[in-house]
Amino acid sequence: MVLKRKAAFVDLTKEKAVVQDIPVELRKMHLGGRGLNWYYLYNNIPPDADPLSEENILAVGSGLLSGFPALGAGRVQISAKSPITGGVGDSNMGGAFGPQLKYAGFDHIIVRGKAKRPVYILAKDGEIEIRGAEHLWGMDTHETQKAIREEIEDDRAESMVIGRAGENRVVFANVMNGVKNSGGRSGLGAVMGSKNLKAIAASGAVDVEIHDPENLLRYALDVDGRARSTKWAKTLGRLGTPLLYDVSYTTGFIGTMNWQYNTPGEDGSPLEAENLERYGVKMVACIGCSVHCRHRVKIREGKNAGLTTEGPEYAAAGAFGTGVGIYDWEFVIKGNAECNKWGVDIISMGTTVAWAFELYQRGYITEKDTFGLRLEWGNEEAVLELARMIVEREGIGNILAEGFRKASEHFGEETLYYANQTKNHPNLLTDERGIPSFALGIATSTRGADHLRSRPGIDLFQLPENLLEEIYGHKIISDFTAYETKGIMVWWHELLYNIVDSLGICKFQTVFNSANSPKFEDYVPLIKYATGIELTKQQLMEIAERNYTIERLFNVMNGFSRKDDYPPERYFREETKRGLPFMKGRKLDREKYEKMLDEYYRQHGWDENGIPKEETLARLGIEKPRMSFPVIEKAADVKKR
Amino acid sequence: MEERMLAVFPELCTGCRDCEIVCSLKHFGVINPERSRIRVLRDVFEGFELPLVCLQCEDAPCMNSCRVEAFYVDERNAKIIDFEKCIACRRCIIACPFGVNFLDPVTKKPLKCDLCSGDPECVKFCSTGALRYITAEEYNREKIKLSSEKYIEAIKQEER
Numbered sequence: 034m035v036l037k038r039k040a041a042f043v044d045l046t047k048e049k050a051v052v053q054d055i056p057v058e059l060r061k062m063h064l065g066g067r068g069l070n071w072y073y074l075y076n077n078i079p080p081d082a083d084p085l086s087e088e089n090i091l092a093v094g095s096g097l098l099s100g101f102p103a104l105g106a107g108r109v110q111i112s113a114k115s116p117i118t119g120g121v122g123d124s125n126m127g128g129a130f131g132p133q134l135k136y137a138g139f140d141h142i143i144v145r146g147k148a149k150r151p152v153y154i155l156a157k158d159g160e161i162e163i164r165g166a167e168h169l170w171g172m173d174t175h176e177t178q179k180a181i182r183e184e185i186e187d188d189r190a191e192s193m194v195i196g197r198a199g200e201n202r203v204v205f206a207n208v209m210n211g212v213k214n215s216g217g218r219s220g221l222g223a224v225m226g227s228k229n230l231k232a233i234a235a236s237g238a239v240d241v242e243i244h245d246p247e248n249l250l251r252y253a254l255d256v257d258g259r260a261r262s263t264k265w266a267k268t269l270g271r272l273g274t275p276l277l278y279d280v281s282y283t284t285g286f287i288g289t290m291n292w293q294y295n296t297p298g299e300d301g302s303p304l305e306a307e308n309l310e311r312y313g314v315k316m317v318a319c320i321g322c323s324v325h326c327r328h329r330v331k332i333r334e335g336k337n338a339g340l341t342t343e344g345p346e347y348a349a350a351g352a353f354g355t356g357v358g359i360y361d362w363e364f365v366i367k368g369n370a371e372c373n374k375w376g377v378d379i380i381s382m383g384t385t386v387a388w389a390f391e392l393y394q395r396g397y398i399t400e401k402d403t404f405g406l407r408l409e410w411g412n413e414e415a416v417l418e419l420a421r422m423i424v425e426r427e428g429i430g431n432i433l434a435e436g437f438r439k440a441s442e443h444f445g446e447e448t449l450y451y452a453n454q455t456k457n458h459p460n461l462l463t464d465e466r467g468i469p470s471f472a473l474g475i476a477t478s479t480r481g482a483d484h485l486r487s488r489p490g491i492d493l494f495q496l497p498e499n500l501l502e503e504i505y506g507h508k509i510i511s512d513f514t515a516y517e518t519k520g521i522m523v524w525w526h527e528l529l530y531n532i533v534d535s536l537g538i539c540k541f542q543t544v545f546n547s548a549n550s551p552k553f554e555d556y557v558p559l560i561k562y563a564t565g566i567e568l569t570k571q572q573l574m575e576i577a578e579r580n581y582t583i584e585r586l587f588n589v590m591n592g593f594s595r596k597d598d599y600p601p602e603r604y605f606r607e608e609t610k611r612g613l614p615f616m617k618g619r620k621l622d623r624e625k626y627e628k629m630l631d632e633y634y635r636q637h638g639w640d641e642n643g644i645p646k647e648e649t650l651a652r653l654g655i656e657k658p659r660m661s662f663p664v665i666e667k668a669a670d671v672k673k674r
Numbered sequence: 675m676e677e678r679m680l681a682v683f684p685e686l687c688t689g690c691r692d693c694e695i696v697c698s699l700k701h702f703g704v705i706n707p708e709r710s711r712i713r714v715l716r717d718v719f720e721g722f723e724l725p726l727v728c729l730q731c732e733d734a735p736c737m738n739s740c741r742v743e744a745f746y747v748d749e750r751n752a753k754i755i756d757f758e759k760c761i762a763c764r765r766c767i768i769a770c771p772f773g774v775n776f777l778d779p780v781t782k783k784p785l786k787c788d789l790c791s792g793d794p795e796c797v798k799f800c801s802t803g804a805l806r807y808i809t810a811e812e813y814n815r816e817k818i819k820l821s822s823e824k825y826i827e828a829i830k831q832e833e834r
Contacts, residue, residue: 323801
C-alpha cells in the first residue's frame with residue numbers, strides 16, 4: 034500500500050496546526066477530494082454554525098488521483114458550509130493547485146477558526162506555515178498569486194486565493210487559481226474572507242508514491258486516449274465549452290433576459306462558438322489534461338485592445354450575454370476577465386444581475402436605488418458597473434451581495450419569484466423547463482441550483498434504450514421530455530460525479546456529454562495501479578452513495594428537506610415562448626415532477642420527505658456526527674512569520 | 675535507421691505538464707515534476723508555455739565537463755549518465771548552455787533526458803504533438819508547415 038498521504042488541520046484562531054496521516058480505511062470509505070472533505074465537515078461543523086463565523090470549517094482536498102497523467106486529473110475540492118444556502122458549500126477547481134498541493138506534501142488541508150489579522154497558509158514540503166497577508170489584502174486574484182510566488186521565491190508555486198469579492202464577503206465570492214480556475218459556486222471565497230484567510234499556497238517537491246507505475250502508465254495512456262477521442266472531447270478541445278451555446282440557443286434552452294425567454298433567437302448569433310475564434314491565441318489545459326478545452330484569448334483592437342485572458346466559458350456567454358440581453362463576445366471576454374480578478378462566481382453574478390434587471394423592468398428597482406444606473410437590457414455599462422458595485426458592496430450592490438433571499442426582503446417578497454434559484458443558490462443560464470431530468474438535477478443538487486452535480490447531458494441525445502440500460506443498469510426512457518425513470522438517471526449521475534470529484538478528475542472526461550467517455554468501471558484499474566486499493570464497480574458506486582448521503586445529511590441537519598428540492602416556481606407557471614417546436618410552449622408538470630422526485634428518493638433509499646432512512650445509513654455505514662478535529666492545543670506551534 | 679531527435683513545438687503546448695508527470699513516473703516510479711528531465715516553463719499570467727528538454731548536443735558540454743567518465747552515448751546518440759559512476763559534482767548542470775540539465779532534489783544528482791531507450795514516454799502522452807521524436811528532416815518540414823500557417827493566418831487577418 035503506497036498511500037502515505039497527509040492532512041493538515043489548521044486552527045487560525047490559535048495559529049496552530051497539526052499534521053496527520055490519512056488512514057487507508059478512510060480512503061476505502063470516501064476515496065479523497067470531495068468525499069473525504071465531507072467526511073471531515075459532516076463530523077465537525079456544528080449544525081447551527083454561522084457560515085461566516087469562526088465555527089465554520091474550510092476543507093481543501095486534492096482528489097485521490099490529482100496529479101495523475103490522465104482524464105484531467107488536476108482537480109481539487111474546496112468545501113465548507115455555504116453562506117448562500119446555509120447547507121453544503123462545495124466547489125471543484127481545475128488548474129494547477131490540486132497537484133501542487135500533493136507535491137507540497139498534503140492531500141487535505143482543513144482550516145477552522147478565524148485569524149486575528151489577514152494571513153495566508155503556506156504548505157511547503159510537508160510543513161505548514163502561517164504568514165501575514167496584510168500586504169496582500171486588497172489585491173486582485175492575479176496580483177496576489179504573483180506576489181506570493183515572488184515572496185516565497187518559487188515561480189512554480191500555486192495558490193488558491195480570494196480577491197476583493199471574498200474580502201468583502203460577497204456571498205457568491207470564489208476561490209481562484211491561475212487566470213481563471215475557479216472554486217466557484219457556494220461562496221467559499223466569502224468563507225475564506227470571513228476567516229481573514231487571503232490564500233493557501235503550495236510549494237514543494239514531495240514524491241507522490243505510486244503502487245504500480247508501469248501498469249499505471251500503460252493504463253493511463255489507454256483510458257486517456259479513449260476519453261479524448263470522443264467526438265465531444267475533440268470538439269471541446271477546439272471550441273471549448275462555448276460549443277454548448279450553439280445547441281442551446283438554436284434549440285431554445287438558454288435563459289434570456291432573466292429567463293423571460295428561453296433563447297434570444299437570431300439576435301444571439303454573434304455569440305456562436307466559431308465567432309470566438311478570432312480572439313483565440315491557443316488552447317491551453319489544466320494539469321494532467323489532454324483535452325485542453327480552454328481558450329487563451331486576446332482582444333486585438335478597439336477599446337479593450339491588448340486584453341489577454343483565458344476563457345470565456347459557456348456560462349459566461351449566459352452571464353454577460355443572453356441573461357442580460359447582450360450579444361457580443363468582446364463584452365463577455367471583458368466581463369469574464371473582471372470577475373476572475375475580483376474573484377467572484379460569474380454564474381451567480383450573471384444570474385443576480387439579470388434578476389436585478391428584471392426587477393428594474395418591473396419597477397421593483399428604480400433609478401433612485403441604483404444611483405441613476407439604468408438597468409436596461411443590453412446596457413453593457415450598467416451590467417459591468419452593477420457587478421463592480423456588488424463586489425465592492427456599494428449602494429444597491431451591498432444588497433445584492435447578500436444573495437436573493439436577503440435581497441428580496443428589501444425589494445419585496447414577491448421578487449423572489451423572478452430569481453432563478455434553488456436553495457437560494459443562483460442557477461446557471463440554462464433553461465431547464467423543457468428537460469425534466471435537468472430540472473430535477475438542479476433541484477436536488479446538494480449545493481443548490483447547479484448543473485455540475487448531476488446533469489445527464491446525454492439525455493438530450495435520445496440514445497437507444499438498450500444502450501441506456503447498458504450504461505445505467507436500469508431501464509431508462511430515451512425521450513428527454515419524459516419524467517419517468519429520470520429520477521434514476523439523475524441518481525446515477527450524482528453518484529458518478531461524486532466519484533469523479535473524489536478522484537480529482539474532470540467531469541468533461543466522464544459520461545456527461547458523451548456516452549463513450551470513461552465511467553465507474555474504468556476508474557477501478559486506475560485506483561488499483563495508483564494506490565493498490567482494489568475495489569469493484571459496485572463498491573465504487575457504494576462509496577458514492579455514502580458520500581452523497583453524507584452531504585444530504587449535512588443539509589438535513591441544517592433544516593433542508595423535500596420542500597427545498599424544487600426548481601424555480603417560474604418553471605411550473607410560465608411556458609417557454611421560443612425555440613424549436615419541441616422546446617416551445619413547455620413548462621414543468623407539477624404532478625409528474627412530484628412523482629419523479631419520489632422515484633429519485635426511493636432510488637437513494639431516502640424517505641418521502643427526502644430524509645435518508647435508518648436502514649440506508651446502516652447499509653452505508655454512516656454514523657452520527659462526532660467531533661474528530663484533532664486536539665490542536667497539544668500540537669507544536671507552526672512556523673509563523 | 676536515421677537518427678531522431680526529441681523535437682519541441684512550443685506553439686502546440688497546452689501546459690498540461692503530462693510530460694513532466696510521466697517522466698518522473700517512468701524513471702523513478704513516483705510522480706514529482708521537480709524530478710522530471712523535461713520542464714514546461716509556463717506563466718499563465720504572461721501567457722506562454724515553453725517545454726525545455728535536453729537537445730542531445732553532438733559536442734555535448736555536459737559530457738565534456740564530466741571528470742569521472744559517467745557519461746556514455748547509446749546507439750540513438752543519447753548522452754546518458756551512469757549514476758553508478760556519477761559523484762554528483764554538478765559540473766554538467768553548470769556546463770549546459772541551455773539549462774536543461776536539472777538537479778534532482780532527492781538524490782542531488784543531475785537529471786538529464788535519456789530518450790527512454792528510443793521510446794520517450796513524454797512523447798507518447800503529448801496529445802497535441804508539441805513533443806515529437808522525429809528526424810531532423812521531419813522537424814524542418816513540420817516547423818515550416820506550422821510557421822507558414824501562422825503567416826497565412828496573419829495575411830488573412832490583414833485582409834479582414
